[in-house]
Amino acid sequence: MATFDDFKDPEGESAVSLSDAHDFNDRDNITPSQYEDVIVNHDSYGIRLTDTADGRNSASMLINKMYAWRGYAGTHQLSDDPNRITLTATDKGEVVGTLTIGIDSPIGLMADQIFKEELDFHRNKGARLCEFTKLAFDPSVRSKTSLANLFHLAVIYGRDIHKCTDIVIEVNPRHRRFYERMLGFKQEGDLKINPRVDAPAYLLRVNLEFVTEQIEKFGGTFTADNNVTERSFYPYFFSPREEMGIRNRLLRMDDQHAG
Numbered sequence: 001m002a003t004f005d006d007f008k009d010p011e012g013e014s015a016v017s018l019s020d021a022h023d024f025n026d027r028d029n030i031t032p033s034q035y036e037d038v039i040v041n042h043d044s045y046g047i048r049l050t051d052t053a054d055g056r057n058s059a060s061m062l063i064n065k066m067y068a069w070r071g072y073a074g075t076h077q078l079s080d081d082p083n084r085i086t087l088t089a090t091d092k093g094e095v096v097g098t099l100t101i102g103i104d105s106p107i108g109l110m111a112d113q114i115f116k117e118e119l120d121f122h123r124n125k126g127a128r129l130c131e132f133t134k135l136a137f138d139p140s141v142r143s144k145t146s147l148a149n150l151f152h153l154a155v156i157y158g159r160d161i162h163k164c165t166d167i168v169i170e171v172n173p174r175h176r177r178f179y180e181r182m183l184g185f186k187q188e189g190d191l192k193i194n195p196r197v198d199a200p201a202y203l204l205r206v207n208l209e210f211v212t213e214q215i216e217k218f219g220g221t222f223t224a225d226n227n228v229t230e231r232s233f234y235p236y237f238f239s240p241r242e243e244m245g246i247r248n249r250l251l252r253m254d255d256q257h258a259g
Helices: 053-070 112-123 144-161 173-183 208-218 240-258
Strands: 003-008 014-016 037-042 045-050 084-091 094-103 129-137 166-171 186-194 199-207
Touching: 045 144, 084 144, 094 144, 112 129, 112 166, 112 186, 112 199, 129 144, 144 208, 144 240, 166 173, 166 208, 173 186, 173 199, 199 208, 208 240
Parallel strands: 129 166
Antiparallel strands: 003 014, 037 045, 045 084, 084 094, 094 129, 166 199, 186 199
16 A cells, blocks of 8 residues: 555656555566566566566565565565466566565455455455556556556456456555545545555445456557547556457466466
């Protein structure tokens, strides 16, 4: 729960991390080690599904460095959990971003620790939830598109691979407006203390039908001259055609893993 100081929304507010994440200004030479699958690869920039102990360790190092830099409590290690998927962005071989997708299951989500009543309300209405946590992105990579790519990949994974209907996140109060204005999230319940980072948090939710509609309308419409009338974050997402290609590749990968 921290700021991305180099990403600004049209109102001038800083774009922010998802739950339990922090930015940093000085990079360590964290290398991606061995990753199982490359999902997106444009020149020196790529996004990978992290599915090895070395890969999870590199992502954890990035997250923990950001926690320490921001002064938040806790040491956080990504675990080998079949209900959690970590995507890692690399630039010229260095880990520069990471995001973990948690898929709802009988053991629940991390957000259940303080927001179980709010989550159960939607479960009882038939929602299939996923949560985005531990988003960390190096602000020296000055590209809204890179951050949007990572988020969009997580959307595809939750929606198309795991058939989720809604995304939930826990955010610091000062970041709530960004998620509401730029991505369409809505507040669920009251402000509570997140014991994992010893800081206040709101639970936010967005329905994936809404996200899909925004991607179909605005995905890939950002241009270098910034001549975009839509003021949300969705123009920085992949275009619908690019999304289709990525989705098909992910589905093939999932079939190979299942086989």
